[in-house]
Amino acid sequence: MQRAVVLGGSFSGLLIARVLSDFAEDVVVLEPNLLTAEGNRPGAPHRRQLHALLAMGQLQLERWFPGIVEEMANDGAHLGRGSAVQFYVDGRRRPAMNDLQMIGATRPFIENSVLRRTRAVSNIRFVTGRAQGLLLHHDRVRGVRYTAGTETTATEIEADFVVDAMGRSSRLTTWLTQHGWPAAPVDRMRIDLGYATATFRRGDELPATVIVHSAPGPASNYLASACEPGALAAVEGNRWSVVVAGYHDYRPTADPDQFRARLRRCVAPLQQVANHCALEGEIDTFHFRESRRLRFTGLERFPAGLAVSGDAMASVNPIYGQGLTLATLQASCLSAHLRSGASPREPAWGYFRRTDRVVDAAWSLSTTADLAQPHVTGPYPRAYNVIRWAGDRITEASVKDPVINRAFMNVLHMRQHPRTLTRPRVLLRTARVLLDR
Numbered sequence: 001m002q003r004a005v006v007l008g009g010s011f012s013g014l015l016i017a018r019v020l021s022d023f024a025e026d027v028v029v030l031e032p033n034l035l036t037a038e039g040n041r042p043g044a045p046h047r048r049q050l051h052a053l054l055a056m057g058q059l060q061l062e063r064w065f066p067g068i069v070e071e072m073a074n075d076g077a078h079l080g081r082g083s084a085v086q087f088y089v090d091g092r093r094r095p096a097m098n099d100l101q102m103i104g105a106t107r108p109f110i111e112n113s114v115l116r117r118t119r120a121v122s123n124i125r126f127v128t129g130r131a132q133g134l135l136l137h138h139d140r141v142r143g144v145r146y147t148a149g150t151e152t153t154a155t156e157i158e159a160d161f162v163v164d165a166m167g168r169s170s171r172l173t174t175w176l177t178q179h180g181w182p183a184a185p186v187d188r189m190r191i192d193l194g195y196a197t198a199t200f201r202r203g204d205e206l207p208a209t210v211i212v213h214s215a216p217g218p219a220s221n222y223l224a225s226a227c228e229p230g231a232l233a234a235v236e237g238n239r240w241s242v243v244v245a246g247y248h249d250y251r252p253t254a255d256p257d258q259f260r261a262r263l264r265r266c267v268a269p270l271q272q273v274a275n276h277c278a279l280e281g282e283i284d285t286f287h288f289r290e291s292r293r294l295r296f297t298g299l300e301r302f303p304a305g306l307a308v309s310g311d312a313m314a315s316v317n318p319i320y321g322q323g324l325t326l327a328t329l330q331a332s333c334l335s336a337h338l339r340s341g342a343s344p345r346e347p348a349w350g351y352f353r354r355t356d357r358v359v360d361a362a363w364s365l366s367t368t369a370d371l372a373q374p375h376v377t378g379p380y381p382r383a384y385n386v387i388r389w390a391g392d393r394i395t396e397a398s399v400k401d402p403v404i405n406r407a408f409m410n411v412l413h414m415r416q417h418p419r420t421l422t423r424p425r426v427l428l429r430t431a432r433v434l435l436d437r
């Protein structure tokens with residue numbers, strides 16, 4: 001392949017560019033707002049929210065940028081392992097896992113590390129510009145139209161392969177339908193989630209705790225009132241990044257007193273931060289209306305030389321921290337697709353089939369849990385009541401039993417497909433653990 005163009009230079013776009021650098025002579029990343037030296041970027045408020053990178057995401061990141069995790073640690077990120085990584089459900093702490101490591105760092109820090117490594121790849125270059133549409137020739141994408149900076153006249157760039165990594169605001173569907181192509185079917189689940197992230201000065205109020213994640217579960221019937229959902233991570237610059245979440249009419253606001261009050265109703269480490277640490281700066285809120293995925297495999301026609309990645313393809317409830325990891329897995333799917341000898345002159349069906357499997361896994365985990373919220377009204381998958389009942393029992397058993405916990409956490413960290421939780425030995429052990437109580 002001579003030239004590939006990636007639309008969007010955020011987390012997903014950078015990983016896709018890295019993958020394409022193995023197959024194309026020239027890889028262009030088109031992005032209107034590249035990260036500044038401070039790691040900020042206009043027009044993407046979700047980047048200011050606490051971002052956890054799941055274990056599978058870390059593994060995949062190392063695959064594409066060997067040594068990057070150590071580099072991040074050298075640059076000030078915190079690596080939490082074993083008992084320093086604390087997951088709670090209904091206020092009860094899960095057993096620790098010695099082989100689980102997570103990175104404590106802000107999203108701009110993680111993204112900046114990936115950007116630095118991507119910039120170091122000799123056949124990747126960055127163009128500051130906003131894509132305005134596709135150039136199509138018969139059934140094939142042959143490039144992109146974009147505007148640079150404040151210019152109003154569009155420039156064209158030819159490409160053999162184009163990847164949409166423009167996030168949730170991608171206009172790809174509009175562009176394609178304007179050219180007479182069908183729109184991909186969309187699955188949606190309205191969840192009405194509110195997020196609020198604050199930064200606190202970090203002292204020695206907690207031992208080596210790096211990551212804490214607290215979620216509601218079956219014992220509280222998933223309502224936030226039993227123990228507030230929230231998370232914290234020790235991040236670069238001696239700070240705690242802390243998030244609280246709530247649904248529907250219980251969404252958190254930017255009020256510092258309310259934020260502290262909610263932390264005090266959360267698990268012990270978050271209470272400690274509320275009681276002992278000074279707030280730095282403003283509290284950032286974010287409203288996440290719906291989980292959404294585009295099913296490209298549901299199409300009968302799709303142009304050759306085009307693929308989609310990251311939130312532009314699927315964006316699920318962020319409370320489960322899957323978005324970045326999903327992007328790393330999609331990048332690996334693209335690599336597998338191109339390594340299989342697939343031609344960019346054909347529609348990328350093989351890529352879409354591969355990504356369907358990983359998106360299915362993320363979607364089923366997050367939507368099954370979301371449907372337990374009283375205000376979420378569907379759509380329900382087939383046999384939802386059975387799935388929900390079994391899921392609740394496995395969650396209960398996982399807090400008590402390290403073996404079930406490992407199976408559960410491997411799914412949560414996207415190391416295993418949720419289907420693995422229905423294996424007979426997991427179900428039998430769950431029954432034994434619960435009958436023993």
Ligand SMILES: Cc1cc2nc3c(=O)[nH]c(=O)nc-3n(C[C@H](O)[C@H](O)[C@H](O)COP(=O)(O)OP(=O)(O)OC[C@H]3O[C@@H](n4cnc5c(N)ncnc54)[C@H](O)[C@@H]3O)c2cc1C
Nearest residue numbers: 008010011012046051052131166167310311318321323324
């Ligand atoms: C509140 C919140 C909390 C989250 N927490 C987590 C978490 O803890 N862990 C986790 O893994 N995930 C989390 N996520 C999800 C994660 O943020 C997303 O999955 C991730 O940002 C997806 O990256 P992306 O590159 O696909 O899209 P984005 O990060 O949205 O980037 C899209 C890029 O495309 C560019 N762009 C847009 N239009 C154009 C155009 N016309 N031309 C060129 N470029 C364009 C934009 O400038 C932007 O840089 C969270 C999300 C939210 C909303």
